[in-house]
Amino acid sequence: MEIRNLVRSFGGRRVVDGVSLSIQPGQVTCLLGPSGCGKSTTLRIIAGVEMQDSGEIHVDGSLICDTRFRVPPERREIGLMFQDFALFPHLSVEGNVAYGLSGNRDEKRARVEEMLDRVRMSRFIDMFPHQLSGGEQQRIALARALAPRPRIMLMDEPFSGLDNRLRDGIRDETLAILKEEDTGVLLVTHEPEEAMRMADEIALMRNGRIVQQGAPYNVYTRPVDRASVAFFSDANRFGAVVDGALAVTPFGPFLAPGVADGTLVDIVFRPQHVKIDFDRAGVGPAPTAIEGTAARAQVIRARFMGNESLVEFRLDDSGALIKSTVPGVFLPQPQTVMWLRVRRDKCYVFPRQEVAE
Ligand SMILES: Nc1ncnc2c1ncn2[C@@H]1O[C@H](COP(=O)(O)OP(=O)(O)OP(=O)(O)O)[C@@H](O)[C@H]1O
Numbered sequence: 001m002e003i004r005n006l007v008r009s010f011g012g013r014r015v016v017d018g019v020s021l022s023i024q025p026g027q028v029t030c031l032l033g034p035s036g037c038g039k040s041t042t043l044r045i046i047a048g049v050e051m052q053d054s055g056e057i058h059v060d061g062s063l064i065c066d067t068r069f070r071v072p073p074e075r076r077e078i079g080l081m082f083q084d085f086a087l088f089p090h091l092s093v094e095g096n097v098a099y100g101l102s103g104n105r106d107e108k109r110a111r112v113e114e115m116l117d118r119v120r121m122s123r124f125i126d127m128f129p130h131q132l133s134g135g136e137q138q139r140i141a142l143a144r145a146l147a148p149r150p151r152i153m154l155m156d157e158p159f160s161g162l163d164n165r166l167r168d169g170i171r172d173e174t175l176a177i178l179k180e181e182d183t184g185v186l187l188v189t190h191e192p193e194e195a196m197r198m199a200d201e202i203a204l205m206r207n208g209r210i211v212q213q214g215a216p217y218n219v220y221t222r223p224v225d226r227a228s229v230a231f232f233s234d235a236n237r238f239g240a241v242v243d244g245a246l247a248v249t250p251f252g253p254f255l256a257p258g259v260a261d262g263t264l265v266d267i268v269f270r271p272q273h274v275k276i277d278f279d280r281a282g283v284g285p286a287p288t289a290i291e292g293t294a295a296r297a298q299v300i301r302a303r304f305m306g307n308e309s310l311v312e313f314r315l316d317d318s319g320a321l322i323k324s325t326v327p328g329v330f331l332p333q334p335q336t337v338m339w340l341r342v343r344r345d346k347c348y349v350f351p352r353q354e355v356a357e
Contacts, residue, residue: 001046001152001184006055008041015041016052017208023152023184028175030195031188033205034231039188042205043154046186047080048073059151079150079183081141083157087129093140094125100148115143118177135166142174146181153178155187159194171197192232196220204228226268226350237268238320239352247349250317251342252293256349264352271310273346274324277339284339294339297322302331313340 001023008016015038023029031039044050046057048065056066064071087096097112116122119139129137138158145153158174159167175198178185189195195202196216203213212224220232229235240247240254242263247254249267256265277285277294284294297313300321309330313322322340332338 001186002056002058003042003046004056004058006042006045006057007053008038008045008050009053014208016045019055019205019208019210021186021203021210021213023186025151025184026179026182027200028178028185028187028198029201029203030199031186031203031205032192032195032199032231033190035190037205038208039190039205040156043156043186043188046152047078047154048076077148077151079145079148079153081145081153081155081158083160087137087140087144089129091128092125093121093127093129093132096129096140097144097147099144102148111147112143115147118146118180119143119173134162135170138162138170139173142177146177146183149181150183153183153185155185157189158187160189160191168197204231206231223348225353226266226348229268229270229348234271234323234325235268236271236274236322237266238318239264239266241265250293250295250315250320251340252287254292254344254347254349259349259351266350266352267347268350269342269347271323271325272308273342274322275341275343276311276324276326277341279337279339285341290345291341291343294341297338297340299332299334299336299338301334304329304331313338315340 003019003021006016006019007014019042021029031042033039041050045052052067054067057064063069064076094112097115098108101108101111113122116125119142121136121139121143124132124136132140159171162170187198199216201213202216202219203210204219206227212219212228223229226235226237238249240249242256242259242265243261245256245259247256247265247267254267259265275291284296287293296316300312300314302309302311308325308327311324311326311330311332313324315322
């Protein structure tokens with residue numbers, strides 16, 4: 001599926017602002033972004049239940065909609081799955097899964113049995129939705145959406161109604177089934193962790209636009225701006241003014257190639273990339289090319305988070321707050337003096353933009 005330059009405005013506001021995307025067979029593409037950024041509207045346009053103001057959608061090279069021509073939703077061969085599963089309460093499991101199928105009674109029954117077997121729900125065939133748990137309903141919704149062999153599956157926060165304990169297992173099962181069916185999937189989520197777990201490709205969306213698209217590793221490790229770093233995890237930042245292509249900070253100078261002198265830049269890094277050293281009689285570790293200069297800081301508070309500890313510091317020099325995470329249990333007392341460093345290859349330098357995040 002090729003989506004080209006979709007635009008949709010409500011009340012003069014561009015909610016979808018030039019979205020282009022391609023979805024490949026057998027691949028899961030995640031549309032990831034904060035609440036209200038236009039993900040669901042994009043999905044609804046693709047499904048055919050919302051009209052775009054401009055832009056085109058093609059499947060296997062043929063046009064399915066632009067602003068004049070429009071294949072109706074039921075003929076788009078698109079499977080839909082939403083957060084609330086939307087099973088028909090008055091139909092049995094068999095009736096639900098058979099709903100979108102064509103063919104005679106035996107053919108339909110055979111496909112229903114095949115799909116129920118695939119989602120390991122065969123023994124529930126005669127039950128009704130209200131008799132099923134959330135996880136079971138999710139599997140029936142998946143079977144129903146996949147039964148007509150859609151070319152594309154659109155999934156809008158399909159796991160958010162499930163409790164945490166179930167969710168990981170069901171995500172993995174769902175992913176395995178989608179891969180077996182070789183369907184192209186566009187999955188909408190606001191949870192980075194879900195996108196990292198499910199996606200072959202992440203399209204990061206903000207304010208109606210796709211700001212970055214790529215494999216999860218690339219989107220995480222090569223963010224395009226500060227908001228993209230902060231969307232995936234806590235992010236430390238402090239400002240510095242560039243002078244001679246260098247931004248001088250309490251952690252030593254950072255290269256800022258191509259940035260004009262006098263520009264305010266943000267130095268951004270994740271808490272797991274802060275290296276901590278103990279104070280040795282008022283002296284910290286010597287500067288190195290990779291880790292720069294150590295900055296003296298005091299512990300403000302330390303909290304145990306399960307797999308890691310979160311330690312917050314205040315830098316002596318600038319008073320800036322720095323968060324760091326350390327694997328396991330590390331709970332230094334408040335006011336303990338320590339020295340912090342950050343690896344240059346884990347820091348990002350961005351000209352400061354005051355954008356809505
Ligand atoms: N029919 C409509 N009329 C007016 N405004 C709308 C309409 N549909 C959506 N919007 C607005 O468009 C914006 C984007 O909504 P959308 O549902 O696409 O966001 P989203 O990224 O899916 O958010 P969420 O994760 O909260 O569902 C929101 O501000 C919403 O209020």
